[in-house]
Amino acid sequence: MTAQQTIEIRPMLLADVDRIILIEREIFLFPWSPGNFSDSIKAGYACHVLQQADTLMGYGIMMMSPEEGHILTLGIAASYQKKGLGKKLLQFLIQSAREQNAKSVFLDVRESNHGAALLYKQMGFQHIATRKGYYPAMCGREDALVMRLML
Numbered sequence: 001m002t003a004q005q006t007i008e009i010r011p012m013l014l015a016d017v018d019r020i021i022l023i024e025r026e027i028f029l030f031p032w033s034p035g036n037f038s039d040s041i042k043a044g045y046a047c048h049v050l051q052q053a054d055t056l057m058g059y060g061i062m063m064m065s066p067e068e069g070h071i072l073t074l075g076i077a078a079s080y081q082k083k084g085l086g087k088k089l090l091q092f093l094i095q096s097a098r099e100q101n102a103k104s105v106f107l108d109v110r111e112s113n114h115g116a117a118l119l120y121k122q123m124g125f126q127h128i129a130t131r132k133g134y135y136p137a138m139c140g141r142e143d144a145l146v147m148r149l150m151l
């Protein structure tokens with residue numbers, strides 16, 4: 001990344017899905033399908049990508065209901081992780097929920113995903129519930145931690 005090229009967060013387009021899927025398959029053991037992304041765009045969810053010049057580095061999707069935002073996915077390409085980009089995208093999603101007068105933002109995270117959970121805690125999310133066996137895992141199922149940020 002060079003200082004001259006600004007990092008932009010912009011709405012996700014159907015044309016981005018092919019590039020997103022490459023990142024998705026690189027960073028998630030149980031990746032979303034292309035249809036999951038295109039359906040989210042078509043459903044009008046808040047779908048955004050983080051890009052610098054021509055390089056798509058990450059993406060996030062949030063479903064809004066009148067009082068709540070639900071972050072459905074957040075991903076940063078492996079080679080761009082741990083440079084503050086996940087935090088930047090998360091801050092953007094939180095701010096956009098705030099601007100739509102949401103009172104809280106929810107998300108689910110795998111119990112084993114300590115890095116992501118740390119980021120969420122750092123942003124003020126609190127663990128409020130556990131969904132037992134919510135996610136598929138290599139050996140059986142894994143719990144999801146339900147986290148909430150009050151706005």
Ligand SMILES: CC(C)(COP(=O)(O)OP(=O)(O)OC[C@H]1O[C@@H](n2cnc3c(N)ncnc32)[C@H](O)[C@@H]1OP(=O)(O)O)[C@@H](O)C(=O)NCCC(=O)NCCS
Binds near residue numbers: 084113
């Ligand atoms: C989780 C993810 C979105 C974080 O994005 P990122 O750009 O790598 O994270 P950032 O650089 O913005 O990190 C911000 C903070 O999160 C925490 N954090 C992020 N990744 C971490 C890791 N692997 N280990 C420990 N802490 C981590 C740290 O507290 C960090 O703050 P610090 O830099 O002051 O220490 C990204 O690593 C990713 O896409 N991972 C794979 C997919 C995934 O797990 N998505 C989330 C599903 S719920």
